[in-house]
Amino acid sequence: MHSTRLSRRDFLAKASFAAGSLLSARGLFGLQASSAVTVSTPSGTLKGEAVGGVRLFRGVPFARPPVGDLRFRPPQKAEHWTGSRNATQFAAAAMQWGDAGVRHSEDCLYLNVWAPEGKGPYPVYVWIHGGGFLSGRSFDPVVDGAAFAREGIVCITVAYRLGVFGFLDMEPLLGAGYAGSANNALRDIILSLEWVRDNVAAFGGDPSRVTIGGESAGAKLTDILMGIPSAEPLFHQMISESGGAERLGSRPDSAVVAKGYGDEWRRNTGQTPAALRTAAPGSLIEVQHRFIAEWPQHFPLRAEVDGHLIPQLPVKTIADGSTKGKRLLIGTNRDESALFIGPHPMGDATAAELGNMSLARFNSVFSRYQAVYPQMDHQHLLIRAITAEEYWVPSVRVAEAHVRGGGSAWMYRLDFAESSGRLKDYAYHSLDVGIVWARPHTGVANAGAEGALSRQMHQAWAAFIRGESPSAPGLLAWPRYTLAERSTMILNTVSQVQQQPQQAELRLWDEVL
Template identity: 35%
Template sequence: MASVPTVTTELGALVGLAGDGVRRWRGIPYARPPVGELRWKAPRPPSLSGGVHVATEYGPHAMQAPDPMNPSAVCDEDCLYLNVCTPEGPVPEGGWPVLFWLHGGGYRVGHGEQLGDGEEFARAGIVVVTINYRLGSLGFLHLAGLFGEPEADAGVCGFLDQVEALKWVRRNISAFGGDPDRITVYGVSAGAKSVGNLMGSPLGTGLFAQAISSSGGADHVATPEAGTALARRLLDEVGCHDVEALRALPAKEFVEAQERILTGFQALWLWRPTLHPRVLPEVPIEPIRRGSAAGVSLLVGCNSNEGSTYALMLGDDVATAPASGVLNGILGDEGASRLLETYLRRVPDLKSAKIAAMGDERYGVPTQRLADAQSAYAAVYRYRIDIAAPGVPEQLDGGHGTETTMAWKTPLPLATQGSAVNPKRERAALLIHRSWVRFIRDGVADADGPEWPPYGPELRPVLVFREDTDLVLDPRSDERNAWGDTEWESGTWFPVT
């Protein structure tokens, strides 16, 4: 029988769980509950200190729309908790490397433990930290444009939560056997865009040594004008424009109101951090281009058909409805037409071309630009994933979010409903996990697959994970060139009425 693991932190003694080769501590508060007068305020240090505390149950998820796949999930405004999973056994000299995970969900939904505790990473000699952070209108409601400087942090609360959790980890992770100087921040989708924000924010400097960005970039922030317009729309929906009265309303009223504005997959990119003079002074890709994250090694990539997940969830017609407006707004009518003609060389019809282009607008192009920017200042390893997890229907090959269970080596319940497992895909999935482990532990991405050299804009080497994984130089260069160097403001695809 495994002994009960206990560690001493600034919060006091934390009692966790042990078994299956790992140790776990759950529901650790890294900040005070952001309720009452602390709603829409920067996180404050936790009040818990001294004594012995049982840390065996997850904390509540951030307030969000109900999850039909997990109807019993507990959501609460009191949500600023993290979880730690470590290897069993003696701690090596200097400690284990640390993986700090930021979940995805479009800043609207999600929670830290949605992929589990990270047991497979821990068994590979890595300390895994997963966190919850504020979401939606409770995490990213830009009130400064309506109520002035006292509400300056309201539009970046969720991002400040991530920074606060990282600070807590740096101060306390050595108690769990982790090395605070070997932290890798890792996120997917909104979590990956959060990684980009950390790389570009002055608040992220020195908090982590490496980064993994899966389907992200460093571009998804709102201007103060856009943030103010959305905040005004939300307050109109709530029916209250007094800031003190707003703090007294039940949290669920804000979730219900934001879901009336946009809901489901159409709402995934409505909420996002707003530019802030101290926190996010400019779109993060710009300071990254100037070296704000110099020395931070980066594993970065996306999937080959990100938009297919949206098409599956929304239907082709709904998913492609905003394409003309979005693409024409970025490239102009002629440029958008040339772009779709370029995609039509690879995909069978115009609808497929629009799905592919929209996926690249949100993930592919921002990923490319983040790789280009950071490669001037640190080692960068770039990948593309062309398959879904073994057993998942092939119609989701390369779809958004379909790689995470492979990277985490997490069994998928959906696999039992999918196609027969392909041994080549099983090997590719295992290689993905081993490559991530190697990067977190050693700072290089080579595992037991093809040679994987650092990325640079001259040759643009990309490791393409597929049934026959291979290194490809500048894949789909015609599509990359069709986008050109045009910059655009990243926002929601769907109109807010």
């Protein structure tokens, strides 16, 4: 018996994360008794809430609303405000398909701050959410920053424009004035980091100790930021969970994608692309949904190497030393793709399931997987190979570029798998999020083991953010990742360190990439 395969584009259209969607948007924090608290920042005074030793400020603007004439334009710094601004409600999420029950708007460039009640200075963790560049939000209940704040960390979650609003090159459709618009989401994140630099001290944060991080698309954006020279002064450490920066769009590729979207726009609305400047935002998302469903490859909407903001492939810039002296915590889950193609996929891979290469190139590698893993059946081989193509190999490339460029890195692989549920026995994509953020699943058969691992991983991440080696009680000493040994922490019920893991598999990819 096998399950129906669920493509990543279908999954992302239904939910931002696989977990946590049943909690209220305010999170568990909002269920506790709280008191009002204010803070004066260089941008203005904020009124938030305090409870349990944590101060929370929601919906803080870091940019002017990207609406009207600012649609598809680079973000503009938020204006100062007078009086006390209410920061007790989350702002709207970025425009996207699905995500029922959540308010969406083009006016989405806000961030949220969880801060300890003391004066600090505290290290800062800036979280970039995932969602395939099409969905997600800065206030998913799973990423409640209170747990990090109680560890003495100022935790900030940021939003950015999604889909056609943040990742489509509008120059071919609207003219030269929109050049580089495929990178507007990255510019949003950079502007949020500038806000952190200028304002975080008011919350007790130390602007000289800023860690950026994310999962899935958030990790990919983190890895891309490592290769953007103008962003380099804005952060000092990086955490990448299931990311990579292997493939970005090129100007020619982006023009083809733009034409495809423009043609879909004409077919569905009868209007020329000029109408994109003023059309209702929901209509752009409707057309985007149809366009994504028909496009033959995964991730048609993505950042591009434009020769300006992103001068070349990020891994090349990183290897040249763009993150020299900085620290990186990076890793993947063993069975990422099981979430998207199902625990028992039948048949062969499709182009829509691949994030970084053509189907022909993938098949040239996959045809040799059985020789590397003779004990695996076809479905496990397919999950392993698609995971490697999308997440594992690109993450290894980022880690090794970073080390070559003079940085230090710690690598992990999450092997822990839940013992019940649809994805039983798989360390699937997004499983790490709740574990790291101290929100493990409680409805699985081995919930106790997941909770214990959650305590370890959360403490290890917090130690890293504080500038220490990632460590926690009961966790083995975690060695740095070097090109000679490739030491990797295998995170599980009983964790262990392995040297040169999956080397035969990696050699297959080395011959192709």
